[in-house]
Amino acid sequence: MGHSILYLHLLVSSFLIFTLLLNAVHASKKCYIVYLGAHSHGPTPSSVDLETATHSHYDFLGSILGSHEKAKEAIIYSYNKHINGFAAELEEEEAADIAKNPNVISVFLSKVHKLHTTRSWEFLGLQRNGRNTAWQRGRFGENTIIGNIDTGVWPESKSFADNGIGPVPAKWRGGNVCQINKLRGSNKVPCNRKLIGARFFNKAYEAFNGQLPASQQTARDFVGHGTHTLSTAGGNFVPEASVFGVGNGTAKGGSPRARVAAYKACWSLTDAASCFGADVLAAIDQAIDDGVDVISVSVGGRTSPRAEEIFTDEVSIGAFHALVKNILVVASAGNLGPTPGTVINVAPWLFTIAASTLDRDFSSTLTFGNNQQITGASLFVNIPPNQSFSLILATDAKFANVSNRDAQFCRAGTLDPRKVSGKIVQCIRDGKIKSVAEGQEALSAGAKGVILGNQEQNGDTLLAEPHVLSTVNYHQQHQKTTPSSFDITATDDPINSNTTLRMSPARTLLGRKPAPVMASFSSRGPNPIQPSILKPDVTAPGVNILAAYSLFASASNLLTDTRRGFKFNVLQGTSMSCPHVAGIAGLIKTLHPDWSPAAIKSAIMTTGLFSLWINI
Template identity: 40%
Template sequence: MELRHEMKISAVLCFWCFLIMQGLSWAEETQVYVVYMGAAPADSSVDMLTESHLQLLASVSTRGKKKLIRSYRHGFSGFSARLSKEQAVAIAQKPGVLSVFEDPIYQLHTTRSWDFLQQTSVEIDSNLDEDGASSPRSISDTIIGLLDTGIWPESASFSDQGMGSVPKRWKGVCMEGTNFSAANCNKKLIGARCYSSDEDIAAVFPGELSPRDTNGHGTHTASTAAGNSVAGASYYGLAAGTAKGGSTSSRIAVYKVCFWDGCPGSAILAGFDDAIADGVDMLSVSIGAPARYMPDFDKDPIAIGAFHAVAKGITVVCSAGNDGPTSSTVTNAAPWILTVAATTIDRHFESDIVQGNNKSIEGEGINFSNLSKSPVYPLIYGEAARSNSSSGEGFASHCDYETLDSKKIKGKIVLCINNKNDDTSEYSKIDGLQSSGAVGAILIDDLEKAVANTYTSFPVTKISSRSADEILSYINSTKNPVASILPTITVNKYRPAPAVAYFSSRGPSSQTSNILKPDVAAPGVNILASWIQEDDSPDNVPPGQKPSGFNLVSGTSMACPHVTGVAATIKAWNQKWSPAAIRSAIMTTATQLNNDKAPVTTDAGLTATPYDIGAGEVSPTAALQPGLVYDIEPDDYLFFLCNYGYSPSKISLITTIRQGFECPANSSKDLISNLNYPSIAISNLSGKGSRIVSRIVTNVGAEDVTYNATVNSPPQLNVKVVPDKLHFTKYVKKLSYQVIFSATNSYAKADLFGSITWSDGVHRVRSSFAVRST
């Protein structure tokens, strides 16, 4: 789920009053636009590019220099500027301009998790050199860049104790700002930048002009990806243990692109631009557009920045979004991005209900209840507490705003129905109940029950509809129903796990159904990681406690850095591998089984499909030794753009790889399925036709080895692999094969899933496939 922001209403009102007093009438006439001009010409210096951007602005405005906000001149060419709509339209017609779009505001997609991943991953031989993998360089040379809300540098997760010198190839800076100096960087946190240029906002929120994290999200993701091992970590005693990142010896560089009101696309592009020039090895981006807004690739700041980063050999890992469980909601679906869905781990946070009839009901939630453990508090259903003066809008059973009589709920525990489509948000309900004198709340929520939200000192827990029936039966059986809500306890080794988080966005991609997204899944529910320790909201801190240096947070935002940490380790062992090879290693070694050795399920209890978890749950150990990889050459993405529908002239601007680039005459969206991806997606397969898909695999294991193919397909499909045996030698590293898909007599309109696995007896190189009928 997205992070819950605790902004003070008075501060926001003050900000808008400030704008009004300043008389900023221009804000009504102009707004920020991004002008994207493709790859930076190889023969242009950064100064030349900036001058060309100013000249382009001057062609539509006499105040061009004052309108320029930021110039992109390292990884790609373009700029952001404050323009009128007419000026933006005029610039879009200029030669060399690929796209002009309004600056979008993206949102954040917001530790036992690593131990759990290791437990469920495939066991492999620890002597990697015997299987052909190169000896690692100093693993601490791997540099992870994070586009996020900044960082809290004092956290123990970012200590540089015992680390060697900063890699000489690093060209970044440690930008100074409010409560942040160059001394805050060290051999672990080697770079920090901030991209807020809005002095009006900074007048109210001074922390916006600093790499320092005032939100917590960036600190959490950075420590998940590459934080040091910190013993004795917990969230006020819950989830106690050692917190650590996936690549504890990697370096961290942060790019603060998200602020109090979201993540401007212009700032996201600036972060990508600088990260490319600074020398990061990979980028972790837990940000994305909402599912209802899916910009095309040349108007999506993340797709644009990631394209140019990947062209420079930088792996880009992104969150899939939090708009699940609805289908076709996955975001960050460009094929050059590694897209991550979210799953649970084998830990949950139990807060049980004790009834007056001596029955105990299991609940889920994080609270530090000070209620008596004995059931002595009156229990009431929301509908029974309806206010006589209620206007009829909303539902008392849902405890909607102003539907309840405060006299009827004072001193009582209130049972409420809760779902994501309610007019009143969950936390608004809780605030309303608490202010009306209720002593606790029980929320009925089948969808969100698996995610333990934090309620701090107010006793709240969530239950299923089945459990609610038991409670309602008890309420109706006595004149004086009583209960209590117990404080949360941590339950480890919970089964089954992993399961797909309800909020995790699902495929197929609405942009291109011939690329299977998401790519892979990773833990993203109630993840313990570092947090900011300056919190002016006492509601977030249990009574008598100081702000915790750790927090439990859920979202695909939390899943993304798990995969980034795995990718960083692969990069350390295989310095010359491309981003596509690293992605392939992660995808083809992923697992589809939970800790009961049964198929991973969704929040609804159904077997998860590739639309839910992509290739499966990431396996940190197995990914180091994939056997075969599906690599992608730079030109392959250009042919993808041809098949997607971009013109050769546009593609020539996007890249400097090949000047005068021409698209094949037969380009079509169906041919996107031939991109050398580790998974296969086919759309519009008719009941009478067939489709042939080609793939090339590269051997990265033993020199003399034979792989055999096995197919797992549903009865509605015939799937044939040609050839079904591949023999690699010292001199033959790459081999191709084809997969022929055709319908059987039982074929019907449906989404059909299966897999193709190549094995040499040691490695299992698995590719998921999804086929959509016409």
């Protein structure tokens, strides 16, 4: 165990050093994807078929660049399995010449996509008394194979242990490929009969950022996002799951007896992962070839609000070819809400998932000097509950040369330690789904805690996040943010710089009403590309979701956060709601293995409830 911890510290150190040294590679050439449609070979291509397809790509590009050798040097991916096309580093003029060819469907830049539990399944009704539950009828997703395209996997998590699981299904065509390095001092093989495959795809990422160090050339998850989403879809039953002592219960995925495979196409050397489109497309092509039943992809982006987007979007193209092979692709709707028309992943063959709340809150009560109380969301409070601290508004705690707009969001370098030290700071929540950087700024200035007020656009969606210091996210009905001045105006507001404040310890509350409620950050319809096709398709839990996590990643995912070794964590977003539906799709696939993706999608959409808990 000591060796493993030492190895983790060494990994963290090398990771941070490399981050400081890495410089982006700037060149006139950029990564383009050339999409040619479908292959002429059959559904199970031979090695000869694959080689022939790749050589056809070299020949095609060679006719543009002048030689087979130049084409081979330019191509970083040959999509030779089920998707016909290639990704290559090209000049803009070369890409334009290729687009003129009548055999080419589309040529487009490889985009940079962004990454968009113990209670969810009880809330959704899968876990209840009796023999006729969806879990039991679907045999807990037994032998369905769920592929997850994300930041990889932490294979040592109990969510992916194979105790009591039989042989790998014969339909799995991925062999024994497990591109994960062992932890130092461990003889355990990372993959097993539960986690049956793991691959990584980083050629497009490296073409832009430069080569990753050898320690990063692995499908191991250093971010936590991929482990979280994969365990939500198909993780085992794991008792005593909690984070910071709250949310205690049994973690499990939607299809807890499913087999899972990790496809790492999203990479991070900062506190946010990026997924390069050419890597994502390669991952989907491989997942199709490996024989997965369901693909969960919590990434996406927007190129333009035109119908052509479905032919120039990597997730859309990959999902279409998966559909042809009878594989359902479940995708996140995006975190750009509540603005209308912001939904992404809108191709009609995609199953697009929005995010909503559970009936569980992680909460803390704020008690002000006048004894007025406000209850908010919190995951982490470690200050004495009976001790009062002076409260200061961020706008009163700023340096003299800092604007009120920057100060109220507690942006980096805005807070004056002489004014903040030993106090609780009131900031306004800046991000839609992540505000941990505000807590870091307050901590750096010597604060004891933070209270985060919602902007009007955040509504009453309260997020319990793994902040670096005691933090409570609150919402007051009378609080408004004026867009023009970004100043806070309030009536009879107890929150001011002339009061004191106590925070109660974070606790778990169940049976909260109303629920579900659409999360403020969840991207909204209407479908901006094809308004006649409703998107998102359904919503699922995506707020304050507890699931497995990477032991390498910091709790807050900030590089400055030294807290590591978390087996579970709480995350937000349509990234979290997407694998919920992938897990449910796995149950249906086990119960009805002959059903098409359209049939599975229809079954979920037509049996979904308008609401589960309402105030009556």
